[in-house]
Amino acid sequence: MPPVPRQKPSGRPQSVTEGLRQMEAFFQGKDQVHKTLRRLVKQLEKAEIHYAILGGMALNAHGYRRATKDVDVLLDPEGFAEFKKRFVGKHYEQVDKRPRQFADRKNGVVLEVLVAGLFPGSGKPGPIAFPDPGQVSELIEEVCYVKLAVLIQLKLAARRWRDWADVVELIRQHELDESFQEKLHASLHDDYIECLEEKRGEDRYMTLG
Numbered sequence: 001m002p003p004v005p006r007q008k009p010s011g012r013p014q015s016v017t018e019g020l021r022q023m024e025a026f027f028q029g030k031d032q033v034h035k036t037l038r039r040l041v042k043q044l045e046k047a048e049i050h051y052a053i054l055g056g057m058a059l060n061a062h063g064y065r066r067a068t069k070d071v072d073v074l075l076d077p078e079g080f081a082e083f084k085k086r087f088v089g090k091h092y093e094q095v096d097k098r099p100r101q102f103a104d105r106k107n108g109v110v111l112e113v114l115v116a117g118l119f120p121g122s123g124k125p126g127p128i129a130f131p132d133p134g135q136v137s138e139l140i141e142e143v144c145y146v147k148l149a150v151l152i153q154l155k156l157a158a159r160r161w162r163d164w165a166d167v168v169e170l171i172r173q174h175e176l177d178e179s180f181q182e183k184l185h186a187s188l189h190d191d192y193i194e195c196l197e198e199k200r201g202e203d204r205y206m207t208l209g
Contacts, residue, residue, distance in 0.1 A: 026067045036109040037071050041143050049079040052137035052146045061145045063173040070110040074133040080115050121158035127187045128157035149183040156188045167195045
């Protein structure tokens with residue numbers, strides 16, 4: 001098999017023009033990440049594997065537009081086993097020492113598989129596990145993404161600052177308030193309110209400025 005194309009090293013300097021060109025391509029859906037997403041969705045649907053897209057691509061689907069360099073997909077254990085059987089080696093190559101990360105053989109874009117029953121963030125057991133994709137997905141522009149409440153819940157449960165920052169922006173985009181916490185697990189209510197207050201604090205700062 002031909003080698004997987006290598007993406008540009010993240011530490012390599014990038015010109016402003018090149019960066020803007022890549023951003024424009026991403027938001028037009030013409031970049032390599034979107035191409036990998038579309039190929040993956042077509043493969044999974046043909047194989048009748050239930051899935052739901054997570055991560056940065058789900059943020060964009062739910063109105064928070066920011067670029068991302070990879071594709072995160074939620075599968076159940078049986079779907080993951082079928083994915084590896086059908087597609088790894090042919091369309092994807094496993095990333096060294098990363099059992100659930102795979103590089104698209106066409107362009108090197110990394111695909112990360114999140115498996116139902118495992119846990120977000122550090123991976124340590126907690127009250128929130130990755131759910132069954134067939135029960136938490138919704139169709140947005142012909143792609144199955146996790147629902148907004150599930151996306152927010154998983155990002156809060158990951159307990160990483162960058163994920164909480166995403167929650168702040170989702171709160172802003174959807175004009176969410178205290179009532180939304182009732183859609184989340186009780187263990188996350190305080191964390192959600194903290195993000196809501198952060199959003200409101202940022203809004204007050206911008207108003208004063």
